Structures are given as structure tokens and as C-alpha cells.
Amino acid sequence: MTTDTRLIVCPHCGAINRVQTGREAEATCGKCRDKVFENHPLELVGATFDRHIAKSQVPTLVDFYSPTCGPCLMMGPQFADAAKTLFPQVRLAKIDTSAEQTIAARFGIQAVPTLILFKNGQEIARQPGAMNARDIAAWAKQHL
Template identity: 45%
Template sequence: MSDIVHIVCPHCLASNRLPRERLISSPNCGKCKKSLFSGQVATLSGVSFAAMIERNEIPMVVDFWAPWCGPCKSMAPAFEQAAKVLEPKIRMAKVNIDTEQTIANRFKIQSIPTLVYFFRGKELARQNGAMDTASIIRWVQSVSEQF
């Protein structure tokens, strides 16, 4: 692994070059000065999805969901808790399939909630169905260990 990683700011989408060891020291974006990691789940749209998935050099886990979906709503707090635990090693994000149908179609999302694990622009794994916090963390860590 390289000692330098590119991290896309979830606020302004600027790419930041950081030494890997600085990820745990609450780094700020060089452009907008906001925190690169806040333990918050990023909400992705068409433009931000491409930037975050393709240019980040840390894995991204995306929750494909919809506001009308009961299991999606029940899993949302667990996904948010998992983000607090997994950052800065893993970035967590959400895509609303109703407003971002092009993205959902591109990745052939058939059921929701669906979690998709991306690394360097490629889908490496996916998991369908609602999970609790511990199950989300366990799944993400098991995928991370494989790659």
C-alpha cells in the first residue's frame, strides 16, 4: 500500500492527498477546510457518487435505500452507528434510489436495502436486506479482509 492516499471531501468533492497515518488525526479538507471524516453518512447524488466512488482511495460502503421502505428506515440508525465505528478506514454513504434512478439502474439494484462495498471504483461485494449495527460492521470487516 502507498503511504499517500487520495480522500475526496464529502462537502466540496475536492481530492486531498494525505499520508495514510494522518487519516486517524481528524484531517480537514485543503479546499473548504471542513473535516474529511466526521462519522457521518454521506448522501450521494450523480456527481458526488462518481467523485466519491472513483477517486477515493479508501473503501466505500453504499446503502441503496428509499424513504418509503420500512426495512431501510429501520436500518438507517444502525448504518449511521456503523459509520462512526468504521471511519476513517471505510467511508459510508447512502443513495436514494427514487431520486438517483440512474445510479440504481447502473448497479442493477433489485431489492432494498442493499449495501454495496466499493474500492477504487469497483464493486467488490454486496449484501441485501436490513442488518443491525454489529452485522453491518462484521460484514464490512469480512469483505475488507478478503481484499
Template identity: 35%
Template structure:
């Protein structure tokens, strides 16, 4: 079956979703979690590793920490952008305080930092807080 590969953000199962169904609220075949959530979802480093290597749809990750003022300002904007981009890209978050090894592994020097992946490749990265319109404009379209 042709379609876009999406890693479930909850159970890490790889799913194939027909291109024309990406905007229809597809769910994971294993755990029924939404595959194209309309809000940013917190994920683990293991799911990040699998999804960034596998997914055919842009995966945009906000690396943040709860103590970071600019991160707190950008959080609601990132959620709004996730809603506007549902069906076109997936926006997720990784807490760098909880998962400290991720920053060093990916060479993240400051937060918030967004990194976009697709088809196993890092497409782009941006540091600093952004508003919803800037985020939507920055995100690559799958």
C-alpha cells in the same frame, strides 16, 4: 506526498490524507468538510461516481428510499456503523427515490442494498437490512 486519496463528499475535491491521520478527523483542503465523517452522509450520484473510482479507503454506500420500511430500520444502524468505522471506511447514503437512475445503472434490484468500493473496484454488495454488528463485520477494511 504519500497518503490515501479521498474524494470530498461535499465538493468532490480529491484530497490526500496521510495513512496515520485518517482517524484524526481530516478535513477537505478546499471546503473544510470532514473527509472521514462519523455519521453516514447523503451524497449525489456525481460524487458517488468520482469517489467510487478514486478513493483508496473503502466507500460503503447504502442505497435506500424514504418509503422503504427496512431502509428506515437500517438507517440508525448504518449511522452507528459509520461511527465505529471512522478512520477505516466511509459510509454514505444515496436516496434512490431522489436519484432514480442510479438503481438501474448499478443493477440494484431491491433496497436497502449496500455496495462497497475501493480503488475503482466494486468489492462486494449485500441486499437487505442489517444491524450495526453485521454491517461492521461486512465492511472491507482499507
């Protein structure tokens, strides 16, 4: 009997965990024993961004935002609600483009907020502009 597994990066310690498909919601990290997947957006920075995008086999939806952007601030709670809807099929994460300008430049972010959906380390879809939780979830599902 074979069991399908996926690699998931722990948001707490960065360890890469092999998790049985369908058990992502209750999986704990083999290194730090914290949950490897939670139903709220993960705040990423330079090194953690690359590790989560490149090493996790769970699709990751990233909100490129700025804390001084009005539409970004309005979309923040909507993005958090979408995380609950998409859990555990999609991990949601946020990148502060004013603090992480190198990452923003690498992905050609010209307007915030911008959502980028990554799967297996590759960008598969992009959407600029603020959206509500229902539209965020529908957009992500449409591209998976």
C-alpha cells in the same frame, strides 16, 4: 523516508485531498478547510456518487435505500452506528434510489436496502436486506 498517502474526496466541496494514511480522522480539506472524513454516512447524489467512488482510495460502503421502505428506515440508524464503528477505515454513504434511479439501475439494484462495498472504484461485495450495526461492520470488515 516515505509516507503512505491516500486520496480522499472532500464531502463538502468535492476537492480531492492527499491524506497521510492513519491521519484520515483529523485531516482537513486543502480547498474548503472542512474535515475530509467524518464518522457519519454521507448522502450522495449522481455527480458526487461517481466522484467519491472513482477518486477516493478509502473503501466506501454504500446503502442503496428508499425513504418509503420500512426496512430501510429501520436500518438507517443502524447504518449510522456502523459508520462510527468503521471510521476511519471505511467511508459510509447513502443513495436514495427513488431520487437517483439512474445509479440504481446502473448497479442493478432490485431490492432495498442493498449494501455495496466499493474499493478503488470497483464493487467488491454486495448484500441485500436490512442488517444491524454490528452485522454491517462485521460484513464490511470481512470483505476488506
